[in-house]
Amino acid sequence: MTNSHHDQHRPAPAYRDATPADVPALVDLVNSCYRGDSSKQGWTTEADLLDGQRVDADGMGALLDRSDTRLLVAEADGDLVACCELRRDGEDAYFGMFSVRPGRQGGGLGRIVLAEAERSAVADWGSRRMRMMVIRQRTELIAWYERRGYKATGNTEPFPYGDEAFGLPKRSDLEFVELVKDLPVGGA
Template identity: 65%
Template sequence: METTTTRTSEPVFRTAAVADVPVLVELVESAYRGDASRAGWTTEADLLEGQRTDPEGVLAVVTDANSRLLVAEQDGETVACCHLEHRGDHVYFGMFAVRPTAQGGGLGKLVMSEAERLARAEWDAAAMHMTVIRQRTELIAWYERRGYRRTGRMSPFPYGDERFGIPQRDDLEFELLVKELD
């Protein structure tokens, strides 16, 4: 079993640029799909095969005026990211990825805290929203420990659109999780 990588510095946060797209695609894919993702605990490899994102999708986020793709770097390496999209009174949180070998050491908590701070500071958001595959009970529990609450509001998985992966079961759906921001 692979161990968590020890980092020597606190993460440095910045907004992604177009030049970051290839590294960010690789980061997101490594955190969720394929054998590399199994080094961490956020893998979706048992639920979905295929891609999690692609260069066009990441580029669209990076260049969207209502979005910000937050990047975390440690020791000169891109180790985490998340997408923030301003949607009126709330910010949507997505594309959250932590390099599998860096998971389990608190980096994800730091990224979430910075994302919530930015949502309040830049957009005066009252809440953060996200959708999580409802079958990801361990991940949902992690978000609940961070103050997110399950709403019971479900939305369908985009079956047939391989841009989001190839489902390995026929009952996938997303649940909306919400956190009020102080």
């Protein structure tokens, strides 16, 4: 039985940078969003394109050790509900490994976490543009980013076939497309 007036609206997440203590939870979150049956609970997944893991503890730890990279986490109700990689790249910020817990997808959480990532890239690094690489075959995800102001540049990168750290491809035509968005200068 629920009688709380808070049940109607979930609280806004709290944001912070990931720490080494978060690595097991982050690996679980990221892999649950991208691969396997759990990922199919959300509205977008790579499970039909790739098997295997998206990231392991060593890979996550290596990201945390990079001086040009932050792992932004979003927590709600004491639970890690989303994360993303932000990497400083000159005047650009690179956005990657975006993960929203499958059971929380489709309710606006991804949109507000993406907006926080953009805001923090401008505030913390003075970034003028956000870049990302998305698998070309993830058309519904690309459309979601386009609705948030991202545009395809026409630049592509090959999928790293043979590197199991990126997963086990189920098809031979995978490639990444670059999406970019200009960020407001001066926090406007």
